[in-house]
Amino acid sequence: MYKRTKTALFAVLLIVKVSFSGFALAPTQLGDLQRVAENFSSSLAESLPLNASLGLNWSDAHIGKLFPGLPPSFGIGVSAGFTTLDMSPIIELADLLGFGGRLPNIDRMPFPGYTAEVRIGGLFLPFDIGFKFGYLPPLEISNFDINYFLIGGDIRYAVLNRPLLPIISIGVGFNYMRGGIGGRVRGTELNFVNHLGDLIELEPSEVNLTWRTYSLDFRAQISKSFLIVTPYLGVGASYSWSRAGYEMEADISGLSGIDMEGITVTGAGVSSDFDNTAFNFRVFGGIAFNLVVFRLDFTGMYSFLDNNFGASLGFRFQL
16 A cells, blocks of 8 residues: 555656756666666677777788798878667667757768877788777767777788789787767756656756777788789778767765665766677778879778678878
């Protein structure tokens, strides 16, 4: 009887509150919020390794030896591109957190990335080593912000490297990437209900969806130069460890003693994230134009696990 009375009283108070608050959103079960956040994290675990593979997709399957060799083989350059992200889980979580209307209502969003990169030929043996770094400070796009950081490297070994024949190499690399998307949501009140029936009211000032991933990457590549062009094709497989979730800067008065169902409460607001692992398989390839000591690369890529795709343009000095 007490529970029914408590539920009825809560419902009446909630109706009155929503009726007189033009900015209040309908209450959401905290369990539903966490399930949507976990689905968001799982989806990104499948998509992030493709974005982390941007950079170091050089046309030559092997650039040559640093020593012995004349001239010594090395290269330095930049690349920029994008990979797509499935927007459905992103928009679903953003809607529950009060800023979904700021995001474009599209099935897939191109997420940008760029790297500065260097590759050095091996010593005596036919291998080369590459390093890449990319950073994008918070950038406002259509009323929301994105940020991006990427660092990684690889080592490739030429298993076939003979005159007149294509070059074939195999390689292994490691990438770390983090990023986020969010924005300010002042003037919005969010209402949540936990499994005990407690009404939790939040007035967020800023909401961010965040992610980071570590990926171990294996790949094989074939290339062949014809005068000023070098077509190339490769396959890659990666295993990734990812963590994704949300952070909300908000007024947290009145939350002490309330069960937040796995959500972390701090002095700055609330947050929650989830760990996921995923195996990814992709194909990549393109064509490069060889302009004496410069290379201009066009690369496309496709991920079979989640049907996302990407493209990049690279320019470098290479001996």
